[in-house]
Amino acid sequence: MNTDRSVKVKDIVEKFQMEVLYPGADFETETLTITDVNRPGLQFVGFFDYFDPRRLQIIGKAETMFLKSFSSAERRKCFEDLFKYEIPALVISRKLDVFPECMEMAQKYGRTLLRTEHTSVEFTSMTIDFLNHELAPMITRHGVLMDVYGEGVLILGDSGIGKSETAIELVKRGHRLIADDAVEIKKVSPHELVGSAPPVLKHYIELRGIGVINVAKLFGMGAVKESSNIDLIINMVPWRDGEAYDRLGMETQYTEILDVKVPSITVPITPGRNLAVIFEVAAMNNRQKRMGYNAAQEFAKQLDAHFEQMMLNSQLDAADDYDEYESLNADEED
Numbered sequence: 137m138n139t140d141r142s143v144k145v146k147d148i149v150e151k152f153q154m155e156v157l158y159p160g161a162d163f164e165t166e167t168l169t170i171t172d173v174n175r176p177g178l179q180f181v182g183f184f185d186y187f188d189p190r191r192l193q194i195i196g197k198a199e200t201m202f203l204k205s206f207s208s209a210e211r212r213k214c215f216e217d218l219f220k221y222e223i224p225a226l227v228i229s230r231k232l233d234v235f236p237e238c239m240e241m242a243q244k245y246g247r248t249l250l251r252t253e254h255t256s257v258e259f260t261s262m263t264i265d266f267l268n269h270e271l272a273p274m275i276t277r278h279g280v281l282m283d284v285y286g287e288g289v290l291i292l293g294d295s296g297i298g299k300s301e302t303a304i305e306l307v308k309r310g311h312r313l314i315a316d317d318a319v320e321i322k323k324v325s326p327h328e329l330v331g332s333a334p335p336v337l338k339h340y341i342e343l344r345g346i347g348v349i350n351v352a353k354l355f356g357m358g359a360v361k362e363s364s365n366i367d368l369i370i371n372m373v374p375w376r377d378g379e380a381y382d383r384l385g386m387e388t389q390y391t392e393i394l395d396v397k398v399p400s401i402t403v404p405i406t407p408g409r410n411l412a413v414i415f416e417v418a419a420m421n422n423r424q425k426r427m428g429y430n431a432a433q434e435f436a437k438q439l440d441a442h443f444e445q446m447m448l449n450s451q452l453d454a455a456d457d458y459d460e461y462e463s464l465n466a467d468e469e470d
Contacts, residue, residue: 142167143270145225145248148192151266152259154227154250157234161246166224168192171267173260175199180214189221192263196229196256208237215241223247229256269330272322273394281319281331281364283312284419288364290319290331290398291415293372297405300341302372304351305412312361313351316341321366323394332363366393368422369400370415379404385432388425399425 145166149156160166174191177199203211218226219241225248228234234249242249252259280291280299284306291299300316307313315333322330333339339352339360352360369391381404382389391400401418403411421431 141271141274142169143267144168145192148263148266149250152252152254152262154252155231156248157228157251158239158242158247158249160225160242160248163248166248168224168267169271171264171271173263175256175260176218177202179218182217184217184221187221189223191223193218193223193226194229194256194260195226195232197232198256200228200232203235211235212237212241216244219245219247225250227252227259229254229259269322269324272324272330274320274322275394276334277319277321277393278317279319280316281314281333281366282306282415283314283361283364284416285311285423287367287419287423288314288331289415289419290321290366290369291372292369293405294374296344297372297374298411299372300343302411302415304341304343306415307351307355307359309412309416311416312359313339313341314361314364321393323396327396329366329393329396329398330363331366338362366398367426368419369393369398370418371400371402372405372411373402375404375406384435385421386436 145168146164148154148168156163168190170188170190172188172191173194174188175194175196175198179187180199180203203214206214215235215238226238226242228249228251231251231253234251239249241247254262277290277292278295279293280303282289282291282303291302293299303313303316314331315337318334318337319331320334322332324330339350340348341351342348371391381402385401389400389402390397392398399422403414403418405411424431
C-alpha cells in the first residue's frame with residue numbers, strides 16, 4: 137500500500153487557476169502531504185498551540201476585516217509570526233487586496249503567496265475534496281475494472297483465466313472499460329473505493345493471440361471511463377468437481393480492500409458459460425440489493441410460506457380424516 141503521497145502546491149495553482157502573488161523560495165517543489173487546511177484566525181492573536189504548519193493556510197473576508205482593525209506594526213508582527221513557520225503557502229480568497237505587511241513578510245521568509253476568486257468556504261471545500269482524492273491510500277491489484285450498468289465491477293482471477301476476454305465482450309455489449317491488468321485503487325473515504333488505470337495503461341487491453349488494443353480508438357470514447365467506484369468484486373475461479381459453490385445467494389460475501397468491505401461473488405469458469413451475461417446479471421442484482429431488494433431472501437420467504445401452508449393443509453386433512461373415522465365408528469355402534 138502506498139501512503140507516502142504528496143501534491144505539489146504548483147499543481148493546486150494550475151488546478152484551480154490561482155494567481156501567484158509571490159512565488160516562495162520552494163514554490164516549484166513545495167508539496168502538501170495532508171488533506172487539512174487552516175484559517176489562521178487564532179494564530180493572528182498569538183495562539184500557536186496545536187498549529188500544524190504542513191497545512192495550506194487560507195485568509196478570507198473575516199480574517200481581513202479583523203486585521204484591518206490592527207495598526208501596520210501589529211499586522212506586520214501577525215504575518216511575521218505566521219511566516220516564521222515553514223507553511224506551504226498562504227491563500228487569499230475572494231480576490232481581496234493583499235496587505236503590504238503580508239507581502240513584505242512573505243518576501244522576507246520566502247513563503248508562497250496565492251490568491252483565488254473563490255470564497256473561503258468554496259475554496260476550502262474544493263481543496264479538501266481534491267486532496268482527499270490525490271492523497272488517498274492506494275494499492276494496485278491485478279485485475280480488470282469495468283463499468284457495468286453504472287456499477288463498478290472489479291474482476292479478479294488468476295492470469296489467463298479470461299478476465300480480459302470477458303471485459304472485451306462486455307465492451308461489445310455497451311459497457312465501459314476503466315482498467316485492464318493493473319487497477320489502482322484509492323480509499324477516498326472510510327467506506328468508498330475508487331479505481332482507475334495507471335496513466336501508461338489507460339484505455340489499453342491485452343488479448344492473448346491478438347495483442348494490445350486501444351479500446352477508445354477501436355470502439356470509441358463511449359467505451360472507456362476514467363475512474364469508477366468499486367461496488368462489486370467478481371472472483372473468477374476454475375470449476376472444480378465436488379467444490380461447494382453458492383447456489384442461492386442468501387448471505388452476502390465480502391472482500392476487504394484497504395479496510396473497506398466490498399460485496400463479492402465467486403463465479404466458477406467452465407467452457408460454454410456466457411460470462412458477459414452472468415456479469416451483467418451480477419451487476420444488476422448487486423444494485424437491487426443496495427436498493428433494498430434481495431431476490432434470494434424473497435424466494436426463501438415464499439418457500440417457507442409454501443411449506444407452512446402445506447403443513448397446515450396436511451393437518452386439516454388429517455383432522456377431516458379423523459372426524460370421518462369417528463363418524464363411521466358412531467354409525468356402526470348405532
